[in-house]
Amino acid sequence: MLIEFTPLLLVGFGLGMIHALDADHIMAIAALNNQKPAFRRTITHSAHWALGHGSVLLISGALLFGLGIAMPQSMQKLAENAVGIVLIGLGLSFFWQFSREKKQAPIKNPGVHKPLLIGILHGLAGSASALALLPALAQNEHLQAIIYLLIFSLGVMLGMLFFGLIFAYLQRFMSQHYFRTFQGTRQVLALLSIALGSFWLYQSV
Numbered sequence: 001m002l003i004e005f006t007p008l009l010l011v012g013f014g015l016g017m018i019h020a021l022d023a024d025h026i027m028a029i030a031a032l033n034n035q036k037p038a039f040r041r042t043i044t045h046s047a048h049w050a051l052g053h054g055s056v057l058l059i060s061g062a063l064l065f066g067l068g069i070a071m072p073q074s075m076q077k078l079a080e081n082a083v084g085i086v087l088i089g090l091g092l093s094f095f096w097q098f099s100r101e102k103k104q105a106p107i108k109n110p111g112v113h114k115p116l117l118i119g120i121l122h123g124l125a126g127s128a129s130a131l132a133l134l135p136a137l138a139q140n141e142h143l144q145a146i147i148y149l150l151i152f153s154l155g156v157m158l159g160m161l162f163f164g165l166i167f168a169y170l171q172r173f174m175s176q177h178y179f180r181t182f183q184g185t186r187q188v189l190a191l192l193s194i195a196l197g198s199f200w201l202y203q204s205v
Contacts, residue, residue, distance in 0.1 A: 009151045016155020017162075019126075020050070023196060024083055026163050028118050031090035031193040033164075034186050035097065037171035045115040046164030047157065052119025054153030060127045061149045065142040071127055079124035080204045086118055087197030094190035 019025075029049055033042045063069040174182035 009148060012148050012152040013155040016152040016157075017159035019152075020156045020159030021163060022126075024087065024200060025049075025053075025122055025160065026167075027087060027193050027196050028083075028090065028122070029115070029160065029164060030167055030189055031087065031094065032115055032118070033167065033171070034090075034094050034189050034193075035101075037168060037175050039165075039168045039172070042164045042168040042171075043161060044112060046160045048112045049115040049119035049122070050153070050157035050160045052116040052121075053123040053156055054119075054149075056120050056123025057127055057149050057153055058146070060123075061146055065145050071124070076125060076127065077204065079121050081201060082121050083118075083125050084197045084200030084204065086121065087193050087200060089197075091190040091193035091195075091197065094186070094193075098187070098190075 029042075029046055032045050060071050063071075171182070174185065
């Protein structure tokens with residue numbers, strides 16, 4: 001049975017990698033790390049975001065298939081609105097941080113809690129679509145459904161780690177060779193985060 005399910009798991013892994021690169025996902029990670037380049041920080045944030053996202057999917061899947069409890073649509077709607085607010089907040093906080101950099105004031109690292117919580121929000125906002133096809137795909141085999149979610153979440157993590165690596169490399173390259181351009185792109189990135197967050201709120205109304 002598992003052998004027959006393997007092609008579907010591979011599809012789930014690929015879909016997870018693609019899902020990780022949704023605009024609101026990569027914008028959140030980019031905005032969180034819109035500061036001096038640091039590979040370790042960016043990768044850590046990417047991993048914790050993916051852990052938050054994946055934990056929500058697994059818990060939602062366990063509740064759905066184990067107890068028949070589906071996530072309320074109102075909770076998903078609230079999470080979608082929160083994602084928009086977070087993106088706007090990340091963009092606005094950059095300009096405060098940027099002004100402190102000019103004054104050479106110390107900048108506090110956002111730590112791992114912030115990306116973890118943002119990952120949870122993204123998981124809540126997008127879990128309904130991820131779980132919608134599972135009953136048909138798993139054919140009432142609950143273990144298969146959970147395995148699929150695990151593989152999907154692994155794909156999400158690897159996809160986000162890949163983005164984090166590329167983003168951190170580009171940051172370092174730009175800061176070392178084109179510093180003025182790097183500073184300008186940071187401000188553009190913050191504005192894009194605000195714009196995407198505003199659009200996110202608008203479309204969720």
